[in-house]
Amino acid sequence: MRRNTILATIGLLIATVVVIIGASFLLSPKPNTQTSMTDQDTGENFDITVNNIKTGGDTPEGTSGLRVIFGIEKFMNAVYKDGPTSSDFATDVRNAIYKYSDIRLHNSFTSITLRPQNLVISKSLITGQLRLGQSDKFADFSVQIFADGKSSITKITASGQKDFYYIGRLNALNTTLYSAQQDDYSIPSVTINTFAYREAALESLKDLGYPISDLNIKFTGYTNPFL
């Protein structure tokens, strides 16, 4: 009798715990299905959040099996058919991050370095790590390559900031009607060279994923007739 009572008590306790766990699970709001990657640095007073950004370009939807770790040199060969040097890419990314990331990053570290051994390519999305100054602190970053056959374009999202669009190698955007060039990779300033196809050039930039409002666009040899 006594044994039965103890067993009943244990059973009651287990059942209560199960009910509590079940109820907590059922009552919890479902998390938002939008995925994001969040990474924090190793203790300084700033974070870099790398949002999960839409992949684009001409690369097909991949699977996790396609995720490959490359060194920068191989990565450059793989992505940029035109074959710019790896140092170009490193400089582009570094300049862009300096330009657009949290001001605390600038104040804390005077230099950042790409870590090629941590560079990950998944479809057109590249994630990697930056070494902050000469410290042992690292921050994650992501870069997206748009490769549409005409051009290769990089998009970087940094924490707490509005998405910004960083163009690299836009000089590859050459058509018979217009060409577009980003002279300074660290600022979103674009020069479009065309005789009369300004709207078509803007349309191309939009198609590549750039809101026009993000770009400081100048047209060569053109004067606004209304001003």
Add this chain to the structure above:
Amino acid sequence: MKKRIILLAIIAFIVLVGIFTLSYVTSHHTITFILKGGTYKVKIFTADNKQLTELSSPSGKAWLQKGEYRYAVSDTKYDTSAHSFSIDDKDKTITIDPAYSAQYLSELLTDSERLKINALLTPYLSKINTPALASIDRIQLYSHGEWAAGMLSYQASRRDTVEYYRFVLHKDDNVWKLVVPPQIAIYGASYPSVPVSIIDNLYAKN
């Protein structure tokens, strides 16, 4: 002995129920919604779109667990698209100031308003050589009707392609002012007071 065990079991049960209740209560927070800009209702949803409650202006409170939620205004005068918000480990105040719906904004854009806007653009039209090949198109109001934007379609000659010169206006003290003069490519950072969504809409395909 038997009584003692039963008493022990009851105490254990009460403790567990207490822990559960405490955990349930502490995981919920009072969220105050301030509904600005008129008389309307707001529905609160879970992230997977189950409606939890409905609040009426000017303010309301909801008791929500930590997590992701959405709200949407339920009045056709206003933009009824859903917006996400999240609850962390503390009480929160959320201010909602919904823009008017596209339908309501189009009703506010009366002929009289159009005339006022056109009058501001006339000096610009006088600067071009072929004013007959220019026209004012796609004027729309935004937000609560205090913003307007549109474009001047222009051909330098009949052989040239049409170009679109976008402009943005803002109404101050019931008077329209041209904030962004007509131009093909508007750089948002040059006009920080202008909502970027308005500029982007000028480049949206029809």
